Amino acid sequence: MDLYDATVPPLKRLTDAVQRLLSCLDAPAQLEARLAPDGFTAAEHFCVALGYVARTVMPLMGDEVPEMPMDTDPGAILALAQDMRFVLDQLDRAALEGAEARHITHVAGEAELTQSGRDYALLYALPNAQFHLTLAYATVRMAGAQVGKGDLDGFHAYAPGTSLVSDTPLN
Numbered sequence: 548m549d550l551y552d553a554t555v556p557p558l559k560r561l562t563d564a565v566q567r568l569l570s571c572l573d574a575p576a577q578l579e580a581r582l583a584p585d586g587f588t589a590a591e592h593f594c595v596a597l598g599y600v601a602r603t604v605m606p607l608m609g610d611e612v613p614e615m616p617m618d619t620d621p622g623a624i625l626a627l628a629q630d631m632r633f634v635l636d637q638l639d640r641a642a643l644e645g646a647e648a649r650h651i652t653h654v655a656g657e658a659e660l661t662q663s664g665r666d667y668a669l670l671y672a673l674p675n676a677q678f679h680l681t682l683a684y685a686t687v688r689m690a691g692a693q694v695g696k697g698d699l700d701g702f703h704a705y706a707p708g709t710s711l712v713s714d715t716p717l718n
Contacts, residue, residue, distance in 0.1 A: 550607060551643045554668050555635055558600050561680055562632040564699055565593055568684060569625050571694045578621060580690035582682065589690065590619035592683035597624070599676030600631040604638060606653065607646035607664050 572578065578590035587595065598615035605612045616627060649664040655671065662671060684699045697703040 549640075549643070550646045550664060550668055551638075551640045554603055554607070554643070554673060555638060557673060558603060558676065559632060559635050560701060561596060561676055562600065562628045562635065563701060564680060565597060565628040565683075566625060567698045567701065568687065568692075568694055569593075569621060569628070571698055572621065572687060572692050574691075575621055577687045577690040577692045578619060578624075580686050582686050582689060587679075587682070588619065589683045589686035590621075590624060591617065592679045592686060593624050594619065594627065596676050596679035596683060597627045597631050599672055599679065600635065603668060603672040603676065604635070604643070606651045607649065607668060608642045609649060 578593075579588050581588050594615070594617050601615060602612050616623065618624070618627075646664040646668075650661055651664055651667040652659065652661040653667070653671075654660075660671070681699070684694060688694050695703070695705060697705065
């Protein structure tokens with residue numbers, strides 16, 4: 548599998564998930580919720596997750612990553628999701644040819660790393676995009692939004708009122 552197939556389809560699914568999750572919100576205040584006092588809001592997690600679209604594919608193409616907006620208004624997040632999906636839809640497979648061997652230097656928190664394109668995409672960028680999307684999902688769910696696993700992954704379906712709480716311990 549080449550890096551186009553490994554990155555572009557999952558990132559398209561991420562942009563779709565953001566749009567699904569935003570459509571489930573009952574109140575804008577759910578976007579301002581935090582899982583921890585020193586953590587990002589759900590809105591910020593959505594923005595960071597979407598930022599990883601550009602942050603994944605641009606370095607793989609040898610391009611600089613543009614400054615990504617952190618506008619936490621629901622409409623702005625939706626527009627960013629649509630913009631990032633458009634970028635991915637326009638991306639030509641040839642743009643990522645040879646990206647596996649490209650050396651990408653980037654900052655992760657306060658660490659400066661240099662990784663092969665393959666390791667950057669598969670071990671850093673995609674996991675971080677999913678991390679922030681999952682935290683956004685968990686945060687809006689904790690804040691009372693009626694979202695489920697299917698809204699996050701686009702695959703699962705459960706009848707309304709289904710509970711995944713079990714008395715059976717996990718071994």
